[in-house]
Amino acid sequence: MAIYALWVINKAGGLVYQRNFTADGLAPLSSNDALVLAGTLHGIHAITAKLSPTGSSSGCQVIEAETFKLHILLTATGTKFVLLTSPAELQAQADSVLRRVYEAYADGVMKNPFQTPEMPIRSEGFDARVGAIVKPA
Amino acid sequence: MTIYSLYIFDRHCTCVYYQDWHRSKRPRPASSGGILPGVSNAISGLSDTQGGQRSSITPSGGTVVAVGNGELDWPDTAGSMSALSFDEEVKLVYGIILSLKQMVKKMAVKDDTLVNYRTSTYKLHLYETMTGYRFVILTDPHAESLRFALRQLYTGPFLDYVVRNPLMVMDSKEQGIDNELFRAATDRFIRGLSMYN
Secondary structure, three states, X not given: OOEEEEEEEOOOOOEEEEEXXXXXXXXXXXXXXXXXXXXXXXXXXXHHHHOOOOOOOOOOOEEEEOOOEEEEEEOOOOOEEEEEEOOOOOXXXXXXXHHHHHHHHHHHHHOOOOOOOOOOOOOHHHHHHHHHHHOOO | OOEEEEEEEOOOOOEEEEEEOOOOOEEEOOOOOOOOOOOOOOOOOOOOOOOOOEEEEOOOOOOEEEEOXXXXXXXXXXXXXXXXXXXXXXXXXXXXXXXXHHHHHHHOOOOOOEEEEEOOOXXXXXXXXXXXXXXXXXXXXXXXXOHHHHHHHHHHHHHHHHHOOOOOOOOOOOOOXXXXXXXXXXXXXXXXXXXXX
8 A cells, every 4th residue: 555656648649747765666767757747648538538338438547457557537627637546555545645635636736936937846845845744744 | 338340350360250139329331342242132232143132131130131132121110320331440440459458458567458447328348369360249338248258159159160160261351251051150159248238
């Protein structure tokens, strides 16, 4: 029951925030690899919405592999919050973490007058709040 | 708890079999030449040129499909057509599977592969065999992982009616693996699953 990493992807598919919480659990990714994967995930999310056998669907929300799980929160503005966790992580827990990260994002990033929207996030306040959400002291 | 559809892909990345049960958006017939013959009577756009009209009853929900003069006659059911033609849909499914498998391979520490993914309206499960056959099934989003079911489908109906069938040409690039016994056996198997309906 562990959280491995968090990514924030802007509405164009570019990675704007990446944070790893444990050293093991996932293979180490260079920042270029992470950018490519985030773009791929953005595309995959769009296509999964089209494949629904019963009418309109959201994009994929959970992707499960054997050694990890990927939870995606799509906000109303097209920003994606992606949480990479161990396979045993509960759906409700991951969802609540994503919601709180979104709140921290709204407070620490969107309300920051020096932050250009859709650009990489460099904010100590946001980092601190995310750290507190994922690893409550 | 319902099961929507099943696709089987071979190692040449083509769809060799398709069957559906409860899909409310009917698959649009494929453009001719888009898919191989012998995948499914329900979505083949090819006409039966061997003289004589033929009608086949697909096991899904009693829809009667008459394949005769190149026109497919869908009854006016409540469901509408999906926006994509079948061959496009199949390519998208395969593309998604491939991209997700590559992504998982990149990110995981040890050998790992995609198990399933879920959206708000469906869940897609994948089972891959050693020979490169990929079994893909779409169910409602609350289903548990159906990997075991796909494995049983492989070891049961698939091995019996496709692999051990001397009339079936597997691994050809021009022919699917649709045959009556296999279709009936998978239908029985899927309907027998506890999560069907």
